[in-house]
Amino acid sequence: MTAENMQSNESNESLDASKYSYDIVPYPSHPFRQTHPERLHAISRMFGMSPAEITQCRVLEIGCAGGGNIIPMAETLPESQFVGIDLSQRQIESALSSVEKLGLTNIELKHLDVMDVDQSLGKFDYIICHGVFSWVPPDAQDKILAVCRDHLNPQGVALVSYNTLPGWRLRGAIRDMMSYHVRNLSDPTKKIQQARALLEFLASSVSAETGAYGKMIHSELNLLKNQTDNYLYHDHLEMNNYQFYFHQFIEQANKHNLQYLAESHIATMWTGNFAKDVAQTLERVAPDIIQREQYADFVRNRMFRQTILCAKGTKLDRALNENTLNGSWINSPMRMIEKDPAKNFPENTVSFRNLQTNQGLNTSDPLMITAIEYLGDQFPLAVSFDDLLARVQTKAEELGNVEMSQLRRAMANNMIHLAVGGVVELSYTPNRFTREISVKPKTSGVARLQAASVDRLTNARHEIIKLDDLTRHIVTMIDGEKTHHEIRNGLKDMLHNGKLTMRKDGEPMPAPNGEMLEKIATEAVAKAMQRLSKAAMLIS
Structure with a gap:
């Protein structure tokens, strides 16, 4: 679509109000790690609450779409109970089909308008409303907060995401232009x-060099075209x-006897992630957390929040200390990188980088180096704080410098600083997956169901993992019942019956036979197992 394709809108009948837009154009349904009960449990426990254990809890998702998250x-979490509601009948039917194929009995999905939610839905420990609040009218927003108030257990928490100002101010201008251009069209396609055509027209008509406006147009085009x-x-x-x-959303929540707990990404709450002078100013001009968060949004030009709420009056304690690490598990995809030669680090400094958040760490402390290397080596598995401490203690004994209480306190403080800095992630839940490649390996039923048709699968960390075509076909057979030999035979059958095609220089070629086929299948399965192990796709 180019600027030349942009047309003036012909008057057309507006979309029938009885046809829900998500039935006409379904929205992709994906897992969102930041909404998982594990994350909500961890943050609420860190801040002084006593949340329900996620292995025995009730979860409600408002706007569950096709069930990709819930x-x-x-x-x-087979011993917990899940309820999902959505206004799109088409997406609920799709989700119910998946539940039936998986044979799940601990989940109930309802074609239900949030406005019709009543007490019969019961109480929940965790409520999730992601990607809904900003896209419904004010009365529905009000109802969402009322549902959180009326259906949360006393130590329950709710995550609500929404678009924020001032960041959305400029983006909203682009939306207004597109909405005006398509105002008389009803067909979604x-x-x-025409929305894309308008963006192309603006990009070709407004130079990126013409100040803030030009930069805004081109920034949005680069975002939206992909x-x-x-x-x-x-x-x-x-x-x-x-x-x-932010303060407006919290005021609205307060009217429903809900209070601010945290953000699902706690690193955004820590003023230490700003430059020192900015952090000091924020602490001075914003004496309470609501003001501080609002001023931080001003500085960041924030566009989106994922806010966790709890009942007003719930006792909170955001002063993290050594006890915060009791029973904790820590994970981080840290990798050693080359030191920046432009910086004058001590000779024994080691540099690390988190491969997901891109946050860096430079340290010359041999105990911290030991800890970070261990976390990186174990990832995607989380490491219990006690195991991490034992590893560090061994190193300390080698150095002849051990005073256990001081060592524990120092390592706990270090882990807290890394957590609020976005370098490591804390939870209080043991791993639900394994890196071990067993005799009869297993992937989740969800992953196998997805692998039958798409290359983006949900791993055991509740993340999207993109796999190559060969590996995803292998995933469909990793059900905990088949040995490696049987999986190899299944792969050979796929090659022979044309379900999978071998290629050379981009051209299809016939599958080999005999020893060559056995060798290819053996190597392919072995490599796939290694990929899946590193991607948190194997479950015990």
Whole structure:
């Protein structure tokens, strides 16, 4: 779609109000790690609450769509109960089909308007409302908060995400332009085509060098041109799209007897992640956490929040200390990198980088080096704080410097600083997966179901993992019942019956036979197992 394809809108009948837009254009349903009960449990426990253990809890998701977020939770936490509601009948039917194929009995999915939720739904320990609040009218927003108030257990928490100001101010201008351009169109495909055409027209007509406005147009175009049509349609062309200053959202929550607990990414809450002078100013001008978070949004030009709420009056303690690490598990994809030669580090300094958050760490402390190397080596597995401490203690004994109480306190403080800095992640839940490649390896039922049709699968860390075509076909056979030999035979059958095609220089070639085929299958399965082990795809 180019600027030349941009057309003036012909008057057209508006979309029938009885046809819900998510039935017409379904929104992709994915796992969101930051919404998982494990994350909500960890943050609420860190801040002084006594949340329900995630192995025995009740979870409600408002706006569950096709179940991509809630269904994997239900499979991996079979003793907990899950309820998902959504206004799109088409997406609920799709989700129910998946539940039936997986044979899950601990999840209930309802075609239900949030406005019709009543006490019959019961109480929950965790409520999730991700990607909904900003895209529904004010009365529905009010109802969402009322549901959180009325359906949370006393130590329950709710995650609500929403678009924020001031960051959405400039993006909202682009949305307004697209909405104006497609105002008389009803067909979703035409709306999307013309919205993209307008963006191309603006990009070709406004130079990126013409100040802030030009930079804004080109920044949005670069963002949106790589997004899917359903993202563009629902996130930017929906009738409802509301943005809030953080203090406005909290004021609205307070009216429903809900209070601010935290953000699902706690690193965004720590002023230490700002430059020193900025952090000092924030501490001075913003004496309470609500003001501090609001001023931080001003500084960051924040566009989106994922806020965790709890009942007003719940006792909180955000002063993290040594006791915070009791019973904790720590994970981090830290890798050693080359030191920056431009910086004058001591000779024995080692540099690390978190491969997911891109946060870095430079340290010359041999005990911290030991700890970080161990976390990186074990990832994606989490390491219990006690195991980490034992590893560090061994190193300390080698150095002849051990005073256990001081060592524990120092290592706990270090881990807390790394957690709020976004370098490591804390939880209080043991691993639900393994790196061990067993005789009869197993992937989740969700992953096997997904692998039958798509290459983006949900791993045991509740993340999306993109696999190559060969590995995803192998995943469909890793069910805990088949040996490696049987999986290899299954792969050979796929090659012979044409389900999988071998290629050379991009051209298809016939599958070999005999020893060559056995060698290819053996190597392919072995490599796939290693990939899956490192991607948290294998479960015990």
